[in-house]
Amino acid sequence: MPTATVQLSNEQIEIRKIFCIGRNYVEHAKEMNAEVPKTPVFFLKPATAVIGSGGTILTPAVSRELHHEVEMTVLIGKGGRDISRGNALNHVAGYGIGLDMTLRDIQAEAKKKGLPWTLAKGFDTSAPLSSFYPASAVEDPHHLGLQLLVNGSPRQHSNTQYFVFGVDELIAYISQFFTFERGDIIFTGTPEGVARTIAGDKLDATLALPSGQIIATLTVHVQ
Numbered sequence: 001m002p003t004a005t006v007q008l009s010n011e012q013i014e015i016r017k018i019f020c021i022g023r024n025y026v027e028h029a030k031e032m033n034a035e036v037p038k039t040p041v042f043f044l045k046p047a048t049a050v051i052g053s054g055g056t057i058l059t060p061a062v063s064r065e066l067h068h069e070v071e072m073t074v075l076i077g078k079g080g081r082d083i084s085r086g087n088a089l090n091h092v093a094g095y096g097i098g099l100d101m102t103l104r105d106i107q108a109e110a111k112k113k114g115l116p117w118t119l120a121k122g123f124d125t126s127a128p129l130s131s132f133y134p135a136s137a138v139e140d141p142h143h144l145g146l147q148l149l150v151n152g153s154p155r156q157h158s159n160t161q162y163f164v165f166g167v168d169e170l171i172a173y174i175s176q177f178f179t180f181e182r183g184d185i186i187f188t189g190t191p192e193g194v195a196r197t198i199a200g201d202k203l204d205a206t207l208a209l210p211s212g213q214i215i216a217t218l219t220v221h222v223q
């Protein structure tokens with residue numbers, strides 16, 4: 001099974017479930033012509049979808065439209081159920097950067113027909129993940145900068161201060177229905193600027209503290 005690496009301690013944690021939040025930035029909901037949700041919208045990816053930095057994204061032949069979605073990621077260090085919002089951040093081991101790779105044409109067809117998003121979102125290599133910066137060294141996960149460069153040019157740029165639902169709210173909400181386990185990951189949703197990416201592209205994603213210090217980096221290639 002793929003593992004998540006916690007920086008500084010170099011601890012390796014086996015990855016379990018991967019929760020992905022939809023429409024957690026108002027500007028992204030707008031660009032998708034979708035409403036801003038009243039409660040978190042989420043779906044799952046299998047752990048087998050994970051690749052690390054330096055990996056290659058393989059687009060299934062059924063799709064003609066692979067999209068990048070850069071997202072801050074959360075590594076759960078301590079499991080639980082019915083976790084209170086006030087205690088939620090104590091369950092986090094670290095924060096990183098990830099790409100929720102999406103087959104947009106397959107997703108659009110699924111939306112139209114009311115079918116699941118599993119193929120559009122959960123295919124092998126659809127979950128590139130950086131290592132995780134220890135949560136104990138992050139004062140506030142709601143003031144982190146995220147950026148994606150495609151072939152060196154800026155494509156997506158935002159800050160977690162624009163979340164619709166904070167990390168604490170997401171953990172509290174999801175844990176009413178799903179038991180969190182150590183090694184679970186949350187993709188916290190993408191900001192605006194999602195776009196097509198094609199074979200040969202190089203994607204560079206970063207997560208930064210308010211000081212500008214980069215705390216997570218991820219580089220992958222599209223094949």
Ligand code: MG
Nearest residue numbers: 069100189190
């Ligand atoms: Mg996403």
